Amino acid sequence: MMDVAKRNNVKITGQGKTAIIFGHGFGCDQLVWNEVIDQFKIDYKVITFDYVGSGQSDKTAYSQERYSDLYGYKQDLLDVCDSLEDDSFIFVGHSVSSMIGMLASIERPELFSKLVMIGPSPHYLNEPGYQGGFDKSDIIELLDMMEVNYKEWAKYLAPVVMSNEDRPELAENFEQLLCSNDPKIARQFAEVTFTSDMRSELSKLTVPTLIMQTQFDAIAPLEVGQYVHDHIANSRLVIMKAMGHNPHISDAAETATVIKEYLAG
Amino acid sequence: MEEQLNFAPLGYLVMDQELKIIEMNRTMIEMSHLVSVPTHMHDLLTIASRVYFQTYFIPAIITHGAVSEMFLRLKGPDGPIPVLMNTRKRNELFECAFMQVPIRNEYENELLNAKREAEQISQATAEANSELQLLLDEVKYKQEELNIMNGRLREMTNTDVLTGLKNRRYLEEFLPGLIAESNLTLLIIDIDFFKRINDTFGHHAGDVVLKELAEVLTRTIGDDGFAARLGGEEFVAVLPIVELSEAQKIAEKIRFNVEMHDWPYQPITVSIGVASNSDCNSFPDLLNEADTALYNSKNAGRNRVSVSS
Numbered sequence: 001m002m003d004v005a006k007r008n009n010v011k012i013t014g015q016g017k018t019a020i021i022f023g024h025g026f027g028c029d030q031l032v033w034n035e036v037i038d039q040f041k042i043d044y045k046v047i048t049f050d051y052v053g054s055g056q057s058d059k060t061a062y063s064q065e066r067y068s069d070l071y072g073y074k075q076d077l078l079d080v081c082d083s084l085e086d087d088s089f090i091f092v093g094h095s096v097s098s099m100i101g102m103l104a105s106i107e108r109p110e111l112f113s114k115l116v117m118i119g120p121s122p123h124y125l126n127e128p129g130y131q132g133g134f135d136k137s138d139i140i141e142l143l144d145m146m147e148v149n150y151k152e153w154a155k156y157l158a159p160v161v162m163s164n165e166d167r168p169e170l171a172e173n174f175e176q177l178l179c180s181n182d183p184k185i186a187r188q189f190a191e192v193t194f195t196s197d198m199r200s201e202l203s204k205l206t207v208p209t210l211i212m213q214t215q216f217d218a219i220a221p222l223e224v225g226q227y228v229h230d231h232i233a234n235s236r237l238v239i240m241k242a243m244g245h246n247p248h249i250s251d252a253a254e255t256a257t258v259i260k261e262y263l264a265g
Numbered sequence: 266m267e268e269q270l271n272f273a274p275l276g277y278l279v280m281d282q283e284l285k286i287i288e289m290n291r292t293m294i295e296m297s298h299l300v301s302v303p304t305h306m307h308d309l310l311t312i313a314s315r316v317y318f319q320t321y322f323i324p325a326i327i328t329h330g331a332v333s334e335m336f337l338r339l340k341g342p343d344g345p346i347p348v349l350m351n352t353r354k355r356n357e358l359f360e361c362a363f364m365q366v367p368i369r370n371e372y373e374n375e376l377l378n379a380k381r382e383a384e385q386i387s388q389a390t391a392e393a394n395s396e397l398q399l400l401l402d403e404v405k406y407k408q409e410e411l412n413i414m415n416g417r418l419r420e421m422t423n424t425d426v427l428t429g430l431k432n433r434r435y436l437e438e439f440l441p442g443l444i445a446e447s448n449l450t451l452l453i454i455d456i457d458f459f460k461r462i463n464d465t466f467g468h469h470a471g472d473v474v475l476k477e478l479a480e481v482l483t484r485t486i487g488d489d490g491f492a493a494r495l496g497g498e499e500f501v502a503v504l505p506i507v508e509l510s511e512a513q514k515i516a517e518k519i520r521f522n523v524e525m526h527d528w529p530y531q532p533i534t535v536s537i538g539v540a541s542n543s544d545c546n547s548f549p550d551l552l553n554e555a556d557t558a559l560y561n562s563k564n565a566g567r568n569r570v571s572v573s574s
Contacts, residue, residue, distance in 0.1 A: 026320075027320045027321065028320075028324065032324070133312070134312060134316075135312075138311070138312040138313045138316075139313070141311065141312075141313035141314075141338070141345075142313035142316050142317060144377065145313055145314065145317045145336060145337075145338070146317065147377060148336045148373060148377065149317070149321070149335060149336050216284070216305065216307060217319070218307055218312070218315035218316055218318070218319045219316050219319060219320070243283045243284065244284065244319050244323060245316075245319040245320065246319065246320075246323050246324065249323055249324055249327065250282075250323050250327070
């Protein structure tokens with residue numbers, strides 16, 4: 001029997017009954033939600049997890065085949081949901097996770113009551129009549145840059161993800177883990193993320209959806225957020241004051257407030 | 266800005282926490298080939314660098330208050346300009362220093378390419394190895410198949426096609442060893458007037474008789490030894506017993522069973538010569554002695570057993 005809780009490093013906190021599950025984006029892990037989820041612990045049952053290959057997931061469970069497209073990650077999310085006793089979830093997904101949540105909601109609409117997308121993009125590449133924001137050469141440059149910077153960002157990310165400043169040895173171990181294990185996985189996740197095309201899936205989504213768009217998001221610009229809003233029937237678009245692609249880190253308070261208002265309304 | 270900082274041999278830039286540029290030095294402006302100071306950090310970066318910057322800069326600076334050696338590419342009129350950036354958070358502002366690294370970048374790209382090539386080579390090696398392993402497995406399988414076939418072939422070359430008994434070849438191959446190792450008794454069994462059957466009833470009849478005789482021999486000898494066909498109408502029985510009187514009893518039983526058997530064309534009898542290897546130790550010698558005894562049986566009127574003296 002597969003131990004999803006261990007494989008996906010599932011963490012459950014909060015005193016509420018309604019289950020809310022947070023999915024991290026590419027290049028990070030569940031601990032990026034730390035500040036945001038503090039705002040939900042009183043009213044919700046809060047679930048966070050790492051996709052296989054990220055954070056402290058079981059990296060031996062990673063396979064190039066399963067995670068060669070977003071459907072493998074969608075299965076991770078469904079596995080996590082199915083491993084819990086709750087029968088309905090609110091899903092909050094950052095960046096590529098919003099598309100993963102969408103795929104899960106299309107397959108199992110009864111499982112999700114509401115969907116929150118932060119900085120979603122259904123397709124990053126420019127196409128005739130569609131401005132995803134990237135050319136193929138940009139993606140290649142990005143992948144190269146990740147490789148050159150690999151050790152550096154692993155080092156910086158480690159204490160964030162461990163969130164144990166008083167126990168630096170944990171961060172150090174994690175950094176080693178990240179440096180020795182992850183470059184290939186991170187690269188494939190980046191490739192999968194930046195080459196996916198989910199535009200035709202948007203209209204299949206029936207679950208009520210909140211789209212959170214920040215200012216100056218270099219990864220998912222306003223036009224893309226608007227495109228997502230236009231193609232999902234039951235959606236609301238909120239333009240945030242926050243800047244950049246990581247409002248849940250840079251502006252956790254505003255991020256939590258916007259989500260809460262939507263869920264209350 | 267102080268002149269020394271303004272013209273320092275490195276780019277210097279200050280931005281607020283929303284990544285809006287507050288000031289930058291002359292060197293930085295020249296480095297990016299700018300006409301005026303842009304408003305946002307993103308305006309300086311290539312698209313890929315922007316993505317990288319947004320994904321990793323904020324988490325890093327928030328945690329540590331500093332970022333060092335972040336590799337980025339600035340937009341330039343003649344293509345991207347590779348730089349290393351150090352940043353420190355001070356007074357709620359981000360102070361950044363930029364160092365151009367075109368030569369180091371070339372080396373780094375070469376290293377990266379070499380690394381990729383090495384990865385490709387090791388992957389190709391791994392693939393070749395697994396292919397080799399498949400081939401080895403195949404060879405092993407073929408080898409086993411060959412062994413089975415060889416076993417069958419040996420069985421075939423050692424077997425008389427008509428009767429299914431061991432043939433002369435078998436005896437020549439294995440009896441010398443048996444004779445050297447242990448005592449045994451050899452019986453030569455010859456059908457009396459076999460030529461008449463062939464002449465009267467045809468060769469097919471002869472074959473039927475030979476086959477039936479093989480069955481009678483096998484049945485009669487049972488676990489006491491084995492029968493073989495030497496050729497023509499000549500058979501042998503090899504008995505691993507020493508006592509000649511004992512062997513003689515079995516020979517007599519054979520003679521009796523053959524005489525009593527219900528033959529299809531006409532009654533058949535056999536003459537038998539018995540010899541043991543107690544005095545001789547080569548297969549031809551033993552065969553000769555048994556043959557002499559058989560000759561005695563024939564001369565004495567056939568349908569009888571003679572023992573070599």
